[in-house]
Amino acid sequence: MSFSIETIKNRHSVRNYKPDKIVPDKVQQINEKIAELNAEGNLHFQLIEDVGKTYNKLVNRTMGLSSAPSVIACVGPDDDTVEQRIGYYGEKLVLFAQEIGLNTCWAGIFNRNNIDAEIKDGERLVISIAIGYGKDSGKPRKSKTPEQVTEVKGEKPDWFVKGVEMALLAPTAINQQKFMIRLNEDETVDFIDKGGMFSQVDLGIVKCHFEIGAGKEIS
Ligand SMILES: Cc1cc2nc3c(=O)[nH]c(=O)nc-3n(C[C@H](O)[C@H](O)[C@H](O)COP(=O)(O)O)c2cc1C
Numbered sequence: 001m002s003f004s005i006e007t008i009k010n011r012h013s014v015r016n017y018k019p020d021k022i023v024p025d026k027v028q029q030i031n032e033k034i035a036e037l038n039a040e041g042n043l044h045f046q047l048i049e050d051v052g053k054t055y056n057k058l059v060n061r062t063m064g065l066s067s068a069p070s071v072i073a074c075v076g077p078d079d080d081t082v083e084q085r086i087g088y089y090g091e092k093l094v095l096f097a098q099e100i101g102l103n104t105c106w107a108g109i110f111n112r113n114n115i116d117a118e119i120k121d122g123e124r125l126v127i128s129i130a131i132g133y134g135k136d137s138g139k140p141r142k143s144k145t146p147e148q149v150t151e152v153k154g155e156k157p158d159w160f161v162k163g164v165e166m167a168l169l170a171p172t173a174i175n176q177q178k179f180m181i182r183l184n185e186d187e188t189v190d191f192i193d194k195g196g197m198f199s200q201v202d203l204g205i206v207k208c209h210f211e212i213g214a215g216k217e218i219s
Contacts, residue, residue: 007099008169008212013104013171014138015064016067017064020132022133030096041089042085045093046073048071048073048116055071057109059109060111065110071129071130072104073125074090074125074128075124075126076123077122090127092208095212101133106127106173106201108201127198143169146164148177149168149181152182164181170209170210171205173197173198176199178193179193179199191207
C-alpha cells in the first residue's frame with residue numbers, strides 16, 4: 001500500500017461533519033482496509049457506523065466532533081507496543097479514508113463508556129478516529145521546523161529530508177510534535193518520544209508519514 005505525498009498534504013483534521021451516513025460502497029472499502037491492517041499489525045480496529053454518543057463530552061461538542069456520523073475504535077492487545085502500532089496503522093487508515101473522499105480526526109478525548117466497540121479480554125481501547133464527510137476539508141496549521149525535530153551528524157540524504165518533511169505534516173495530539181528523528185552514522189533512523197499525552201500514538205503516526213516521504217520502510 002502506498003500513499004501519495006498529495007494525500008498527506010491535503011489531509012487536515014476535520015471536526016465539523018455533514019449528517020450524511022457513509023455510503024455502503026465506502027463502508028465496504030474501509031472494512032476491507034481495516035481487515036488488512038488488523039492482520040498486518042495484530043490489531044482490532046473497528047468501524048462503528050453509528051457513532052451514537054461517543055462524542056457527547058462538552059469539549060467534543062464545543063470543538064464540533066459530536067457532528068461526526070461514524071467512528072473507528074482503535075483497539076488492540078494490551079501489550080507494550082500497542083499504542084505505537086495503533087498510530088502507525090491507524091494513520092494508514094486515515095490516509096486511505098482521505099483518498100476515498102472521507103475526512104477524519106484522531107480523538108483522544110471521547111466518551112469511552114458510549115463507544116459501541118468490542119473489547120475482548122486482554123485488549124485495550126487506545127483511542128478513536130472520527131470519520132465522515134466534512135463540512136470543509138480542514139486547514140493547514142503551524143509546524144515546527146526540520147531543525148527542531150532532527151538530530152543529524154553530517155550530511156542529510158535526500159530521502160531523510162523528504163521523510164522529515166512528511167513527518168512534520170503528521171497529526172499529533174494538540175499539535176505537540178514532541179518527537180525527535182535521529183539519523184545515525186550507519187544511516188539507520190531512530191524515532192524518539194519526548195513525552196506528552198498520546199506521544200506513543202503520535203510516534204507511530206510520525207513513522208508512517210516519514211516512511212511515505214522517504215520512500216522506504218524503517219525497521
Ligand atoms: C493522538 C492524537 C489525539 C488527538 N486528540 C484529539 C482530540 O481529543 N480532540 C480533537 O479535537 N483533536 C484531537 N487530535 C487532533 C489534533 O489536534 C490535530 O491532529 C493537530 O492539531 C494537528 O492538526 P492536523 O491534524 O490538521 O494536521 C488528536 C490528534 C492525535 C494525533
